[in-house]
Amino acid sequence: MAKTEFPKSIISRPVYGELEPRNGTSHLLIADGEGGQAILDVVAKADDGFLDRAHIIFIPKDTKEKYVSKLESLGAKQCYTGPSYEAAVSRIRRVLSDASNGLQIYLAGSEGVMGQAQREAMNVGYPFQSIQTEHRGSKARRMQCVHCKGITEDVITDPFVCSHCGLNLFVRDHYSRRLAAFQGVCIDAEDPGNVPDPVEIL
Amino acid sequence: MGIEFKKETFRGDYTFSNSPEAMKRFPFPFDKDSYMYAVNMEPHTPVREGSVYYNSFDVDEHYVSEMADRAMVLDEDPLRCQSLPHMELHGWDLLELIMVEKAKDYPDLFQLTRDGDKWHWVNKPLGIDDKFTFMDASTLPYGPMEYITRQTQGDFCVLDQREDNLWMDAGMVTTQADWSLDFDIGMNFFEWHAPVPLAHEKGIFVRALKFLLNIQQGAPARRLNWTMTVNPLLDTSPENYHKWGIQKTTLTPENVGKKQHLRVELQTFFRLPRSNGLVFPIRCYLACLEDITKFPKWGRRLHRVIRDLPEELATYKGFIDNRPMILEYLSQFDDGAETSPGVWPED
Structure with missing residues (x-):
């Protein structure tokens, strides 16, 4: 499933892009549902060594097993699959709490999960403009x-x-x-x- | 000149009314017979003694009752007053600004005595006499922004300035034209104005922001905005819209003159000295159509403005359904005669 097109809207409505690998000391990738494919896609574009410094947090939702084994077999340094965002959020906070300069953040999937993960990152000082997002799947x-x-x-x-x-x-x-x-x-x-x-x- | 403070309500039995003296100084917002969004900023300098433009913070006959209404709103919903953690300094700036200006403009009502950081504030109309240490919030019953805005008419948006933008990071908002501080807090200038129709396309907000970013200390600015409200209800909040929205359906040809109010916002903008923030007070003045149309020029003009207002704006301002009834009422005051330029009723 490709990234989503939204109708033109007001200025406070978030807009989403397409994840691109960036240079960073480490990479935090958080996705839910069809966002799993966006992670597979960005990893496919990344240089060697990206996965050695990558932490994937994935919440399958309706996609169930569709992406789980593909993501786990990528060979990221850490890969976690969680049953819900609420279950994953304490892990996300822990990871963000000792993130160092140069951490790149990639969010994909539903607006709800991307928005909440973005808020966690903003709460520890990441400017929202520096966080990449890509909408996939449900428009919920x-x-x-x-x-x-x-x-x-x-x-x-x-x-x-x-x-x-x-x-x-x-x-x-x-x-x-x-x-x-x-x-x-x-x-x-x-x-x-x-x-x-x-x-x-x- | 003493002010006689009225005891009145802005909810329930709605005993609010304007005295003839208050109507003479009502900030009628239309300087010509039509209206479209404009930045329309001017320096906030004294104009015409006795007008609402004369003092930094206008105090009028509704002061004591408006503050009682604010206290009620805050008891029901404390989220109407919020301040993000980095905004306390802005709050002290605001407290100082209001205390200094009110004590200067209304020495018979407000007194401020300062000895270093030991301050003594007397607010006679509200019966407040407090000694506190400036910049030490533990010596006040509320945070500095909340403390002083519980004593000052109008809503207050306290803005942080960074990244060439203004951020709504604190506020006291209990008399708003249907927007939520709790939702908008933390947004930048363009984001919190996002729902406004037409104005973005006209570049209004880009120009307004440029102007506001450059406001200097001691050189405040002002503009007017307006909408329509059924009943003299100060708290037209989205939070309570499910309760007050139904009041819009209570207009009849018989009661429209008394029930339909023109709601005018005197918006002012002051640079804050320590925080380099900006405070944006939004002062609400209400007047019923019956009182406005006692001034022939205002009656004629209001009819023409409401009649010719673009549909998007009448919808956004929430009176599209009642517009025909309002126009029917106002038309009796419009004999087609020419009106003089400017807002003043008698000129």
């Missing part, structure tokens, strides 16, 4: 309910129901890097009960 979004502040993961329709307070929310393109989430706002506040049929997010 991580949404913050502006009303109750609860986060609903993997939202694939607009509107959707907040998993915390139950309000019907429409999906905005306004995005917060600090929250690693898009904003959801009540759609039927001015006409309670008038909720359009959900459509798949583009």
Whole structure:
């Protein structure tokens, strides 16, 4: 699956590129789902020695076994497969906590996982502009309910129901890097009960 | 000239109103019969004694009740006031700016005595008399930004300046035109303005940022912005939109003059001396259509502006559905006569 094209949007909406190997003292590659292929692709473009300094963190999600053995057999210095982002995040924090100058960060897959991993890196001082990202696979979004502040993961329709307070929310393109989430706002506040049929997010 | 502070509410029974004196100084935002986004900055220097443009931080008859409303909002939702860890110095800059200016402009209401870092602040309208050590937050009941903005009308965005951009890294936001500090905190100038239609394409934000980055200490700037609000509701936050949105549907031809308010933001911009940040106060003034149209020039002009406003803007400002009813009401005040240039009602 190739990298994703998104419709033109507002300036706060993240844009994603295509992972390129960069010179670095070490390489941290984090991906979920179809992002596994993006890791395989960037490694294929890299020079000898890249993998000797690479740490791959992969969360298969729906892709299950599709990429796991391919990634494990690359021969990276460290390769971890985790059951969920929540399970992997303490490992990510630990790796970032002793990262030295020259660490290159590569993120691929869903917006939710890339956004959260980017936030971890920003929290230890990496400028977000220096972190490479490539979107692959699901267009599901991580949404913050502006009303109750609860986060609903993997939202694939607009509107959707907040998993915390139950309000019907429409999906905005306004995005917060600090929250690693898009904003959801009540759609039927001015006409309670008038909720359009959900459509798949583009 | 003493100010008589009103006891009034901005929610529930909505007892807010403007006195005739307050209406005479209402910051009517339209200097001609049409409106489109513009940077429209001017120096924040005193204009016309008694106007809202005369002092650095305008204090008016609504002061005490607005501060009570702010305290209620913060009790319900403390996230309306946030400051990222690197922003405390900006908070002290802001506290100093407001205390010095208010004590200078309103000596009968506010007093500041400084002996080195030992400061004594008296706020008579709110009954506050505090001694504290400047730059030592443990000597204040709140952080410096929160402390002083609980005592100052208007929302406050405190901006950090770096990488040739401005970053919304702290704020006190309880009287906002439908944007969320909790969501936008940490964003840069272009990001937090991302949802605004048309203005990006016109290059407004690029020019505005260039202007703001160059604001110098002691040379603040100002501009006006506006929207429409049903009922004199200060807290038109997205957080509570699911509660107040329904109020937009309560307009009728009979009540529109009293219920529909023009909401004007006096936005000012001050350089902060120690942090080199910028503070961006957004002061909200509300007036109902009935009171505005008592000034014939304003009545004529408001009708024309609302009538000719591009649909995207009426939608973004949230009154597209009510526009026909508002226009029906305003049209009775527009006899087609010419209006004089400028915002002042009698000129």
